[in-house]
Amino acid sequence: MKRFSIIVTLFCLAGCANDSLTLRDIDGHDQQPLSSTGVAALIFISADCPISNALAPTLVHLHDDFAPRGVRFYLIHCDPAITAERAHVHAAEYHLDHAGAIMFDRDQMLVRAVGASVTPQAVLLSDGDIVYRGRVNDLFADLGVRRTAPTREDLRLAIEEVLNHEPVAEPRTIAIGCDIPSLSTELYK
Amino acid sequence: MNALRAVIGVLLCASFVRAESVPTYSHDIAPIVYEHCASCHRPGEAAPFSLLTYEDAAKRAKLLSRVTGKRYMPPWKAEPSDLGVFLDERHLTDAQIDTFRRWYEAGAPRGDVADLPPMPTFRSGWQLGEPDMVLTMDQSFDIPAEGRDVYRNFVVPNPGDKLRYVKAVEFRPSSPTVVHHAIFFLDRTGRARELDAQDAQAGYGGMLGPGFAPSGGLGGWAVGAQPIPLPEGLAWTIQPRSDLVIQTHFHPSGKAESERSTIGLYFTDAAPTEQMMPIPMISRAIDIPPGEKNYTRELSFKLPVDVKVIGLTPHAHQVCRDMKVLADMPDGTTKTVIHIPDWDFNWQEQYRYADPPTIPAGATLRTISTYDNSADNPRNPNSPPKRITWGPESTDEMLFQIIRVVPEGAFGRVRLALAIAQQRKTMFGLDGPSNKEIYQKMITNKFDADGDGQLSAAERAQAQEFLKQIPGRR
Numbered sequence: 001m002k003r004f005s006i007i008v009t010l011f012c013l014a015g016c017a018n019d020s021l022t023l024r025d026i027d028g029h030d031q032q033p034l035s036s037t038g039v040a041a042l043i044f045i046s047a048d049c050p051i052s053n054a055l056a057p058t059l060v061h062l063h064d065d066f067a068p069r070g071v072r073f074y075l076i077h078c079d080p081a082i083t084a085e086r087a088h089v090h091a092a093e094y095h096l097d098h099a100g101a102i103m104f105d106r107d108q109m110l111v112r113a114v115g116a117s118v119t120p121q122a123v124l125l126s127d128g129d130i131v132y133r134g135r136v137n138d139l140f141a142d143l144g145v146r147r148t149a150p151t152r153e154d155l156r157l158a159i160e161e162v163l164n165h166e167p168v169a170e171p172r173t174i175a176i177g178c179d180i181p182s183l184s185t186e187l188y189k
Numbered sequence: 190m191n192a193l194r195a196v197i198g199v200l201l202c203a204s205f206v207r208a209e210s211v212p213t214y215s216h217d218i219a220p221i222v223y224e225h226c227a228s229c230h231r232p233g234e235a236a237p238f239s240l241l242t243y244e245d246a247a248k249r250a251k252l253l254s255r256v257t258g259k260r261y262m263p264p265w266k267a268e269p270s271d272l273g274v275f276l277d278e279r280h281l282t283d284a285q286i287d288t289f290r291r292w293y294e295a296g297a298p299r300g301d302v303a304d305l306p307p308m309p310t311f312r313s314g315w316q317l318g319e320p321d322m323v324l325t326m327d328q329s330f331d332i333p334a335e336g337r338d339v340y341r342n343f344v345v346p347n348p349g350d351k352l353r354y355v356k357a358v359e360f361r362p363s364s365p366t367v368v369h370h371a372i373f374f375l376d377r378t379g380r381a382r383e384l385d386a387q388d389a390q391a392g393y394g395g396m397l398g399p400g401f402a403p404s405g406g407l408g409g410w411a412v413g414a415q416p417i418p419l420p421e422g423l424a425w426t427i428q429p430r431s432d433l434v435i436q437t438h439f440h441p442s443g444k445a446e447s448e449r450s451t452i453g454l455y456f457t458d459a460a461p462t463e464q465m466m467p468i469p470m471i472s473r474a475i476d477i478p479p480g481e482k483n484y485t486r487e488l489s490f491k492l493p494v495d496v497k498v499i500g501l502t503p504h505a506h507q508v509c510r511d512m513k514v515l516a517d518m519p520d521g522t523t524k525t526v527i528h529i530p531d532w533d534f535n536w537q538e539q540y541r542y543a544d545p546p547t548i549p550a551g552a553t554l555r556t557i558s559t560y561d562n563s564a565d566n567p568r569n570p571n572s573p574p575k576r577i578t579w580g581p582e583s584t585d586e587m588l589f590q591i592i593r594v595v596p597e598g599a600f601g602r603v604r605l606a607l608a609i610a611q612q613r614k615t616m617f618g619l620d621g622p623s624n625k626e627i628y629q630k631m632i633t634n635k636f637d638a639d640g641d642g643q644l645s646a647a648e649r650a651q652a653q654e655f656l657k658q659i660p661g662r663r
Contacts, residue, residue: 048238050366053443057335081248094334094444141567144261144533146440148337148507148570179251185297187247 021110023076023103026087031101033074034113037127039162040072041155043100043136044111046079046119047090049178054146055120055136056094058153062136063099066159073100078116078180080106080188108183118177122155124162132158134173142176212292213300214243221285222246223309225263228413231311235365235412241308243299250297254289257281264413266536271524272498272516272546276417316416317357320453322349324433329449330391332367332439338535339439340583343392343450344376344385346432354424357455358407359416360435364446367439370537371450373407374434375427381434395581404428407454409502409539418455420545422463423499423595427454438537463595465499466605470514470556470590472579476631477508477562477586479574484560486588491553493608494601496594498548500541501527504589507534507570508577511559514590519551526554526592534568534583547597556590578631580655632656 020035033040043059046052063073075096077087082104091097105111114123114130124132137150158168212218222230222240230240240246246253256262263279292298324345332339362368376382380401384393407425419425435450470488477484503512514526526548527540548554562574570584571577577586596605633644636652644652 050237050442053237054335054441056443079248081244143256143259144264145567146535147567151572179249179255181248182251182297185247185250186299187244187297 021113023105023110025101025103026084026091027101029101031074031103033072033076033103033110034125034128036072036125038070038072039159040074040125041066041100041159042074042076042110042114042116042123042125043155044076044078044116044119044121044123044180045096046178046180047077047082047086049119051140051143051177052120053094055139056096056099058136058139059099059120060095062156062159065156066163067100069163071159071163075100075102076105076110076116077103078105078108078111078119080108080181080183082106108180111180116180118175118179120177121175124155124158124168126162131162131168132171134170135175138173140176211295211298212288213298213304214246214292215300215302216304217288217300218246218292219243220306221281221288223306225279225281225285227309228311228415235362235368237366247297247299250289250293254293257286257289260286264536266529266531266533266538267540268525268528268530270527270542272526272542272548274543275500276541276543277414278543279413315361315453316359317418317453317455320359321456322353322454323451324454325451326391326435326449328391329363329447332364332446332448333441334443334445335441338369338441338583341392341394341437341439342381342384343435343437344381344432345435345452346382347427347430349427350429352429353427353454354457354460355407355427355454356424356457357416357418358410358425359453359455360410360414361451361453362448363450364448365412367442367446368412368448368450369438369440369535370409370411371438372409372436372537372539373452374403374436375405375407375431376401376434377404377428377431378402379432381432403434404431407433408541409537411536411538414538416453416455417541420499422461423465424457424459424461426461438535440535463497464602465593465595466602466609468496468554468592468594468605468609470554470588470592472588474627474631475560475577475579475586475588476627476634477560477577479571479576480563482561482563482565484562485557486560487555487557488588488590489553489555490612491608492548492550493604494550495597496548496601496605497545497597498526498542499545499593499595500539501593502537502539502591503527503529503532504537504587504591505532505534505558505560506583506586507568508560508562508566508586509534509558510561510566512590513557514592515555515557516548517553517555519549532558545595548594550598554592556588558588560586576634578635580635 020032022030022032025031033042067073087102091102096102120136122136123130134154136155137153139150140146154170154173161168226240229236232239265279326343326345330341360371378401405426468490470490472488475486505512509532511530512532513528516524516526518524562577564574579586596602632652636644636648638648
């Protein structure tokens, strides 16, 4: 089942990449995170998930360290109800305006295309292929279980491996976070 | 026979189907959320989002189903006690948890809004009305956006120079998203002021205790706690010229915050007719090898008199996994006083019974703590695991239980005090040969820098210096 969903995801990704999914960022620019060459880190975030917010400084550090090396960072809000105003205020509060392009995926096309399920969750693309999907790091071992400090910086390691043209040692990890609002609820019908 | 089975099966199925009707927000979910979640999940409170409307809850239907199913929410670490309910106790029944799951699986339907219970009303500002005295930290303390949790002691000089009896305390953090819990000590020695002055920032660090022998306390506060007056006959006592010391635990939240807490005191003129006494069940004989998954320590104390149990303060650090206090009753039964099956260092609650139960003379209290110092324990502060011994730092460990009681009967206080004094040896982990051995070995392990299995003169001096810093040591 898992394998099947990954195949579907990859199939969809190839498809979506062809019709180059376009998302609007909070500065009003169009972005096409799936159709780009090179290395792109997509991080699904939420303005009101404490786990997503606790990792905001980590996202800033990653951007500081890897944006100069050509990695593009996209921070994706996938709550259908998020407003541009709320996203701006949130970005300012958590300094996320220094962590990448902040985008809206209110209809969750990108969520479905790459198989995201919670915030925060990272998807790393190398020339359009998913080479890593999972947690940003393991600061949270579970809901409510916060380590003193992370023991593994998964996204950082994956980015380094890709930049060094090595295979990603741990291509899938389980992200701990807040479930992305489900569009199948009556609320959105 | 088979036909009978079939009939019974059909009947069971039918009743099952009826019980499994689809829950709706208006009819089934809102009443649970209003009663058990909304006190924190509303605008301006500590929770990260509000849950007052259908939209708020429906978009998080999956999250609600998951966090209630894991019993992560509502946050409450203790199992139900055999002796009664605790104040602020927050438990959902299995049926309520199942309702969240079924509601999510059905697509989070709104249902008929006519079924909605009235929106709960919450008092804004001071929950018990205007306090008799309001004390505020004189400067703000900055909490960084990231990094380890912060423990900090803040001194609020008490301007009062008269004896006060305090019936209730309300704590109001200015940055509720980062303040996790607070404990209120009283200091008449002036030591806390000195420690504060030595440090340029507001307050001073440390979490073992406040760094002095407290002359008293005013209880504590944890996320979700409501200010509830002490029971009839009891009051906290503030001696003249006492400073209030607030020991606060902060969680970095991803964004830099600044905290300036306020505390409201509600006085009573009536001197307490009963006095709480702490029964300390504390041992320093803790020495956990790295990789040890199941290190258990137990202490016991036989009650010489009947006691009314007001509450407990369980305490341990990061590798404690399970903690319980049992009471072996004179009638041969064993009652669970408190059990925290998934101890979490971040939830340093002070538990108080809503209706203080009595434990009779002759009962034996047993406090049992189990520690997991393996790599499998995500709360282990060391990666890879290291030997963990007793000590004041959060990376050390403790076996620590304070049971606050009111002794009953003639000479109750004296007899209890005497029994505690005889038991004090446990404070040093010397209650019996095994503890003595563990304790001595622990001190050796802790200060044996060159690893030769014994203490050199220099190492011994360091050990003595360490032991000198422990408050209350004789």
